[in-house]
Amino acid sequence: MKIIDLMTFGALVALGAPFAAAQNPLVQTKYTADPAPMVYNDTIYLYTTHDEDDAEGFKMLDWLLYTSTDMVNWTDRGAVASLKDFKWIDKDNGAWAEQVIERNGKFYMYCPIHGNGIGVLVADSPYGPFKDPIGKSLVWQKEHWNDIDPTVFIDDDGQAYMYWGNPDLYYVKLNEDMISYSGDIVKLPHIEDYQEGPWFYKRNGHYYLAFASTCCPEGIGYAMSDSPTGPWEYKGHIMDHTQRTRGNHPGIIDYKGKSYVFGLNYDLLRIETDKHKERRSVSAAEMHYNPDGTIKEVPYWKDNVLEQIEFFNPYRRVEAETMAWGYGLKTAPLADGGICVNNIDNGETLTLRGVDFGKKGAKNFKAATRNAKQGAVIEVRLDSDKGPVVATLPLKSSADFSLSECKVKGAKGVHDVVFCFKGDGDNLFEWDYWQFN
Template identity: 40%
Template sequence: MKTQYKVLAAVLGLGASLVASYAVAASPLVSDRFNADPSPHVFDGQVYLYATNDQDNSGKYWDSTDWRLISSSDLEHWRDEGSFLSVSVFKWASTTAKAWAPDVSERNGSYYFYAPIGGDRIGVAVSKSPKGPFTDARGTPLIDKARDVNVGDEPIDPAVLIDDDGQAYLMFGTRVPKIVKLKPNMIEMDGPIQDVKINGLPEGEKKVGYGEAPYLNKFGGLYYFTFSTGWPGQIVYATSKSPTGPYDYRGVVLDYLKISTNHQAIIDFHGKTWLFYHDKRLPGGGDYKRSITYTPLTIRSDGTIDQVVP
């Protein structure tokens, strides 16, 4: 019996040491509605979370036609601001076009909403308030698969970073990540669309590839490129000293969930870094009825990110 206890203690000790290398934390939900593809931003001390509207899709596909907004001043109490924008704002788009994962950026007191529509175009809407009302900023798509060169399979999942020098970058795309500079007006491309190169992706049994959901952050002078590896996908990350890359693969942020898609975003708020993503935790949830959650994220002094275990 004593020997058995010693073996059990050794196993428990090993388990504790393994768990210690991960960040295990609670993951509260932001809403009792189905929403997905979180795009959280801090504007004037408030978190505004823009999302796709899974509540009103068919339940058979990601075919909602508007976006939802949820806000919080403390990441504990969340206010549903409603469906604040529809694809009908873009007169060049069909009123039944799919409204997919968006992103938002603020510049000079204006808020720019980057809207992937129908799976083949990205529009831009603008407002003087993070809550809207938003209007079409261009009258034409910013990115159009039928018009532009090197947009890839699907120009979706836009993600915008304004660098310290004021240069804005737009990432997007499935299967091959794309990046392009934006002009200071935030509604025009400034140069060609480029592929984003990722070095060191694992091969063999642990093979990792780019799928979708690019997101770009800058912490401590280093650029962090997070993305989903596919369908289903892990959330992984790569780093670079340049926003356009090449990027070096660093590891897993969030492992596979029991859902066909994953989509993440990272923000700093109240002195902490937070990871937002979607799952299917609400009753009746599934691949097309997703729910948004969030958890603290640890970025260490050596530049590595602790893997999150929900």
């Protein structure tokens, strides 16, 4: 059992654990960085890099995907690509900041291969599988190692652009096939406070280039232009430099009438240690524009409250790896391509926010689990881990996933749902999915 002392409890409250109002970082089961959100078919697809649990420096082997429709409950979709997908390189580390964009029903992932330029993968689905269509780098300026952090945008006239670079900034015009380019690589004049991690987009006729601002610590700066190729005018910070984090890396979207900035921090790591290690976590905050298109500065992640933008429906199969908060838990791939929650210890919890049971309420609860220890139980509580118990589910002991079911009493209206895990010791069971009826 992982022990949480009073100091850690305070850190969790500050981070936005279920007993606090905020909701950051977005993912707690893995270390995630370099957020690249994409809105497609009314869903946010959040692609991230992945810092390994034992990383001291940068140890990054693959790219992950999480999805949400409400900004606070996120479903782990697993690793969608890795360095192994580029057969023309021999690297076991260096899966740095990527971005995915859709065009004509295909999804293009632009990936830096540090020291080998920028590669591109393509898939027929945002979930992958992503494959290498060209078998070589898309861009590689061999005279330096600046070719990292690609960001791609398709303008209203159909012309696509890719920006990238640390510490210098470059762009090319991509062809319609999105896997080749025309013309020269253009190096732009230095933008004040620019360091790395550009994010290129357009909104209400203005072109924006957000970026990680000068290290260290990094903030999130931005520049604006009337043209997709500049000149770029520095406008200030979206989030100022702060000693509370070392790095940052922006991703920006509009979704369901609101604007959001995503970035990274070391807040989850700080629960465990104050020593610096490259184990980062993605966070998000609502962002607001002024009438002239400039951006209002956003407070540091932990000083924000991320509001849920629609209630969560429990009356369907819900993958167990969907959560607002699950610190201490882990997720793992299944043989059928799915994901399960594991590393479930006595006393730990998994929380979903804003679950709508309706006026009639739920009558039954079922969960698919395997390898349950004798006496392992899922206790369902409302609003907090001290809230009223509405269901107690003893789990069947089975080597294969099997359903256990119990009655529910008192689950009506909208509540946070906290699944509390009870049993003897650690690794109580593995959890595939659940559903209320």
